[in-house]
Amino acid sequence: MRTNKKLLGVSLAVLTAGIFLTAAFSIQAGEFTQSDLERWDKEFMSVVTKGDKLFHSAIGTNKVSCDQCHPNAANTHPETYPKFQQQLGRVVSLFEMVNWCIQNPLEGEPLLADDPKMVALLSYIHYERRGVPMAPGKH
Amino acid sequence: MKATNRYLKGMLRTGVLAAVWGACVAIAAPVGLPPVPVPENNPMTPEKVKLGDKLFHDTRFSATGEVSCATCHDRAKGFADGLPVSEGINKLKGTRNAPTVINAAYLRTQFWDGREPTLESQSAQPFLNPVEMGLKDHEPILKIVRADREYVDLFKKAFGKGGDQITMVEVEQAIGAFERTLIGGDSPFDRYYFGGEKDAMSPAAIRGLNVFVNQGRCVSCHVIEQTQALFSDNRFHMIGVSANQMPRDLDELTAAVEDVKQKGTDIAVLTNPKTSSLGRYAVTRDLTDIGAFKTPTLRNVELTAPYMHDGSHKTLEEVVQFYNNGGRMNESDPLPELLSGGIRPLNLTEEQQADLVEFLKALTSPQFVQK
């Protein structure tokens, strides 16, 4: 009789500990916390910072950098993509136009869409344009 | 009044002509092109087209009785003439290469320098040029069409007009109507790009298309869009062709402008190579247009050698080499100082250049190929 009670007590303790641990580490799917958000934002900003650096450096072959024509990534209009891009004759996403700029005024080699450098550049470009409403297709 | 004039001039510059032209009646469109624009004051009828065809081929409208529109715009030669520069009466040489009439109906201006706005107004000019038909005025034409029995009948059927009611307006409108039937899409490129036929173009041509829209940078002026491709932006660019023939200094420029003022643009540019080299500048007197010529459509380009405004490039390979070197035949040539900002060295490989040529050959409309 006493062993059963002991067993029950231990089980209860383990169960309670388990519940506390679960609550503490949010194993429940979808329940991200404020601290998750802050951490993930830092993760994003670390890539924005990399993009900022790339944007302000000579990534082609002629020493020209993106910011020479686009200070603070101004006049890149990320909110308008995808759009019909006159310089390419077809509807494209932003990364294709970034590649057009790398190849043409910067005389460099294009990047793959998921190249970490391209992701960083896009992150910076979008970040500097935060708050502007979407306007896909706008010339 | 002055403010209105300025406003109108501004509108003209931005293309109010396009707005008027867009309000026109359309006829059937080939694959790859929109419906042909037809001006409201010159609707298409079979009678007009038949009349225009006859006028287009009539050599009597020249000083020697030997030159018609078709002399330089020959159906057997892609509606061009296969010569570097055209030859008129007595084989007199002009200064410019005959543009094809095929798809000219889609262009917003006519002639290499856009000096005439419509097919109609363009058609009346060569009759009066001393190196083309060489007439002093249009009277000989009107004399014939008012008296010749066939013409009397055709004009009656086309316009319901006879005798003195027949003027150059009717002549121009008939020629314009005929030219509007000379349209061509349905090329291997069109079937591939808009028609979804994966094997309509060869693998080399498909690679060439990729060069055309990417590294070759062609698409910005030789326009391809999502649902249609005119292959021209209707604008004027100085790409460096025969740049060494342009006026070298202010004195030569002044002399060339004097030539235009004395003889009128049409005659001056076709009789004097230096004046011809002014390009669009002869029309607008704007320094941005010096040496600039209209982007021609590339459709049917395989049929219309030699190339460029003075026919100075014999083959498509030469043309591609010229562009690849950034507006000059050889890398060692100096870059023309007044070059359009769109022209720059392309660094294409030999293979890419060959593929690009294959692509250009895929722009031919089957109905214009001579068997």
Place this chain on the structure above:
Amino acid sequence: MDINRRAFLKTAGAGLIASAFPLSLVKLAFGADSPVQDFTFGYISDAHIQQIKGDKFVRNWDMGLIRAVREANLLTPRPDFFMFGGDLAQLGKKEELDHGLEIMSRLRGKVHYVTGEHDYYLDLGEYWKSKISPLYYSFDHKGVHFVVLSSILTYDNWIHKNWGDPMQRMLAMARLDNPDGSPFLVGEEQLTWLKKDLEKIAKAVPIVVFSHSPIQKIFKPWNFWTDDADAVQALLRPFEKVTVIYGHVHQIQYNQIGNISFHAVMATAWPWPYPESYTQLPNCLPKLTVPMNRADPFFERDATGWQFIDLSSGKTAMRYQLPDNTNRAVAYNTRTGRPEDLNYQEYQQRIPPQIHY
């Protein structure tokens, strides 16, 4: 002012085959013994000649300056002189300045030079002073008093920071959107000099000030800004006709503050976006300005250019020569007392490339 005369200042069209505007000259009543004459001068600015390696320079910027010089040589009648508005080099290197000067040497006419920050911050103007001209000076021409300022100086403690290597200082100033930059100044030395220089000038004499920075406060994050603009404007206030012509911004701008008309010149190298296109910060772009056409980057010369200025009775008409584009003209309107665009000033006259930013 006779109300029958045309209010707009028009410029000579008869001999000027280079112009797209057949405007005719309106001579404002100025008195028979006035020494002020009407004349034209050319303005080329912001060439940013940039070295890649050895004798290889960025082709794009080279072509911009080459084209401007070539076109300027085709202008007729010949302008009285030319100005170069600053930023001849990109990083102030001897090679860049020499290459730029070589291209400029092909220009037919006398040239006066204005310094830009890109010319200055590598060696604090030493090579410029030895090869080109003093950094600030004045001269008179046909009754007009011209002042050239070196308005791209800045605070001493920034200049003399521990940069390690002068190129670091140059790069810091070269980066337009540098959050650790330093605002442009005319500075005490020049303010003192300017005050003395203007003391000898009668109030009715037209003054034209050439400056690289705007002598206004437009957008500090990109140094479209002169920190002591108010002090400079105060020195110019007593004069009847004052124009300030500035570079640096690589775009069309114009403004009227009190008695001073302001005109920005275009760069031959590349265009800059208008400050409103950086939405994170507010800006003070003059409301008067009708923007230049938004550039198509395919055409390297789009939204670049040079200009010539007609000075008539001391009032300015600036005619922008824009390759691959439609030219613009901004002239002083004596009726409204401010510079206005000859075609597009009213909002409903503007075209999509001017509002579709």
